[in-house]
Amino acid sequence: MKKKLYTAIGLMSGTSMDGIDLSIISSDGYDEFSNILDDYYEYDKNLQDQLVRLRDLVLTKKDLLHNSEKLRELERNLTLFHADAVNQSLKKYRDPIDLIGFHGQTIFHNPSEKITNQLGDGKLLSQMVKKKVIYDFRQADIKNNGQGAPLTPIFHYILSKKINQNFNVKFPVGFLNIGGIANVTKVINDSDNFQNNLFAFDIGPGNCLIDEWVRKNSNKKIDKNGELATVGKVDQLILNQAIDNFKINSYSQSLDIKNFDVSFARGLSLEDGCATITDFTAYLIAEGLKYIGQKNSITFLLCGGGRKNFNLISRINNYISNENSINLKFIDNYNLNGDYIESQAFAFLAIRSFLNLPISFSTTTGCKEFTVGGKLAENFQ
Known part of the structure; x- marks a missing residue:
């Protein structure tokens, strides 16, 4: 019926x-x-x-x-x-x-x-x-x-079925949403047994650190398309210290932008700070992708405002370049608008x-x- x-x-x-x-x-x-x-x-x-x-x-x-x-x-x-x-x-x-x-x-x-x-x-x-x-x-x-987060995975599941049917994208299908916080969803197959099929995690900052740096150090709101970071130079020493000082040991906890701050980049120019913070963000996102994609070959569909930061996406790709099992694709390639997922x-x-009907599950929010x-x-x- x-x-x-x-x-x-x-x-x-x-x-x-x-x-x-x-x-x-x-x-x-x-x-x-x-x-x-x-x-x-x-x-x-x-x-x-x-x-x-x-x-x-x-x-x-x-x-x-x-x-x-x-x-x-x-x-x-x-x-x-x-x-x-x-x-x-x-x-x-x-x-x-x-x-x-x-x-x-x-x-x-x-x-x-x-x-x-x-x-x-x-x-x-x-x-x-x-x-x-x-x-x-x-x-x-x-x-x-x-x-309490992320809540979008059940919707990602519906989208994964449509994308699989219409574009023959094979399961498992992943979603990487880069908003203020970056989160990922992994859909194993088209089964509606959500407890064994749907997995989701917050994996790190998305746009939040970059946006905060730009707001505090200029009259702009965002680093549009990653243009400031592209002009800047990564301070490798500061980047390595930031990576060493911030470890995500478990992906079982949801994240808030208040879990992060930009103080480690203090003293850098606007552009160099952008470049260094963007690389730090890309590193954490890449580590999360490696964690969730470690058992199978998986295509992650990019959505959210952060996908438009081409410098950030380029740096994520650099960090996963040796991971043959992980592919990044823009969700916009599949008749969907990544701004409105x-x-x-x-x-x-x-x-x-x-x-x-349920909207969250033990494998998505830990409830x-x-x-x-x-x-x-x-x-x-």
Whole structure:
């Protein structure tokens, strides 16, 4: 019997804090998926500055409490910005929308203390756009002894099946998402036995260190296309010290951008710092790819904003050049837009949550048992 198709909007605001990725998809929450619309809404400078400033202030649980009033005000402003983005997109797509998957903006993430904080008022958003909203996706997983991340692997599984069928990319299929943090998913085959088929890890910084360095040392926000790093020269001594001083001994823990800092590059020029930090990031990502790809030949599909940093991708390829079993390909080569995989994923997760289907598993987040995440807000008449 054919399952019902739902139309959902996914809203994703990543650790770069530059704006909202918005996607509209159609899916049954199981195997069927088609993309309808993708859009991007850039934060105004005032909102972005507030987000970055508050995120930098909140380093502990106490900081959350100390800044609670500021966070509430910022959450309201952020939610209103999301509502405006949704309403603008609804003018472009006039068919009914069943659900909205609202990720929110991560301010603090500490699974060991069972805390994850994503700014975003699901009830207010529901009231403003007159739609059912699924939000707070990570808390249930953390309460179930999971890391609360990464949550996109179940969506990667659906994509892997489509890519295998349409382009004959053989299993296992990997996904390397380079956002603020870099994470990987490995799909062994097309079986829906997720506990033995779906594996995922955070493997290191993605864009976060490069972005932080550029923001602190120039009036730019990012190293566009890796142009600054390409001009700069890697300080090999500083790079080796950074690699020696930072070891990821286990990939069982989720990562936050606050696990890393750029102090090791202090004193370098803008360009040399970019080059050195980019190489450090590439090294850690490559080590993660080697770990997850060690048993089989595997193609990793690149998605996320970091795939556009050609210097970073080149350096990752340098570090895996002796690994004949690992190949990197851009997901854009397979009729998918690598900028919007996560926003599409949260639309898909909203549908699964609404259907009471699990979105995380012991092999993806480390939760005790599969977990149905997300809360439903239906705050309209």
